[in-house]
Amino acid sequence: MADKVLMKGNEAIAEAAIMAGCRHYFGYPITPQTEIAAYMAKRMPKIGGVFLQAESEVAAINMVYGVSSTGKRVMTSSSSPGISLKSEGISYMAGADLPALIVNVQRGGPGLGGIQPSQSDYFQATRGSGHGDYHLIVLAPSSVQEMADLTIKGFDLGDKYRMPVMLLADGTMGQMMEPVSFDNVETKEYDKSWAVTGTKCERKHNIINSLYLKPEELEKENFARFERYKEIEANEAMYQEYKMDDAEICVVAFGIAARVAQNAIDAAREEGIKVGMIRPITLWPFPKAPMLAATDKVHTFISVEMSMGQMIEDIKLATECRRPVELCNRVGGMIPTPDEVLDSIRAAAQKGGNK
């Protein structure tokens, strides 16, 4: 039996990052993720690492850009409005093919919004967040253990594919306390001969850059990056199925919404409704294959999400609109109750896939 400790989600992220070899953290305070910075401020000086409170999210992401340029593991964390500020830097990192872990503990928006949990940065996360053609790998944990595990995996994926990775959590996940185990942490070493560490006058200089003034060259860079994205889509999509074997209704939910949905599915099953869930763990790449496959047996999909309906678009794309996709949502910091989700499931069962 593995040793488990009781931790807040935010703290689990911080500790997992350290275990993954991250020794540089830069951030700016924002609710509801400040525990990550506080944890790093305590731990980093004791292990020879760097914690620095930047003057802004903009500065923090550019400090991340600097450390990542030298080939070291580095992270930043923030919440929704802060991620908007970081998005300039994220675009530059994508353009310069730099890895890093960026944590977004989402809160309600738009604007200053609120400080309660939300999933309304789904588009921002899965569509790249800043300007230009690019993606982030987006990981969506739904337990404190998964927050730790996906943090570690996030560093590996970033290094493997040379791109920024986003851990997309929400205020509830960040504040929630659950037992978590850090046994069997394994991380890999990746080639970083591209990094700027000083030439030692032994090699030609390395340049970290996203500027290509010749359109032919910039196009080539974009094509090459999207070839890598294809590989990621083919190999890295992660999801979990719950009671899908005989399901006629498929709930799709991630993060805290998936936890709520699971309770509702159990209750619906007791009423004899054949309902299951596909829980995307990667939001980009979106687990399209299991959803398309499910259209053979499933008559209705239900997107349970804490936004005005963002993931629902990916479900429609993944299922090629072969089946109706209903939306069950709460927004602005509200979390759907199991009863609300159960009502949606009952309504779908009644309609039986008829529009």
Added chain:
Amino acid sequence: MVVFEKPKALADVPLHYCPGCTHGIIHRLVAEVIDELGIEGKTIGVAPVGCSVMAYDYFNCDMVEAAHGRAPAVATGLKRSDPENHIVFTYQGDGDLASLGMAETVHSAARNENITVIFVNNAIYGMTGGQMAPTSLPGQVTQTSPYGRDTNACGFPIKVCEMLSQLDGPEYLERVSVNNVKNIKAAKKAIKKAFENQINGKGFSLVEVVSTCPTNWGLTPVKALEWLEENMLPYYPLGVYKDRSAQKEGE
């Protein structure tokens, strides 16, 4: 006997700068200092957005291109990644350093971040074609101040060295120019000191270089130098604005 040659730290490529532009001189001075201090192998330069955006092609050390204004933050990351083994400098223009990146400039100075900043002030945006800069002079005609900079409408130029000198953080702030041989020599001395300070762990060192932009000022290179002397230097007096170590020694 060789009496003049290209510094080793400067790449053997044609620079794209306009005729008469002083960027070439300043690049050369930085490269000469890197050579003299023998630090090319551990130096990482940060290029800005602006005319010197392609500085990453012109220096032989490792280089990073930063987003507009963000060079001091990027440099902070590069330096803190390995403070013992990385010598980090930024090379920034006035729009980059004093407008978009003002927060990054002020806070890296306030932290006394152990980096070297080369700040080229030519009172105009060159790359985008001659718009008003945060350092454009009162009355100065630019593309976006066609009737002259009206200080009632668009405020006053920012004197970066004077402003930063009010902070407790920075180690060394000096304003120089490269308008004549005497000043070029003084500029080199300042740049060298700014790198030596970093090597000696003293902290944030910024050298502001008052420069010309003949193309966007609409003047010949010679007239541009005259304009600099008559207009820029009175507004931006040359000199040391902060030298904490020297000050301590003097106490």
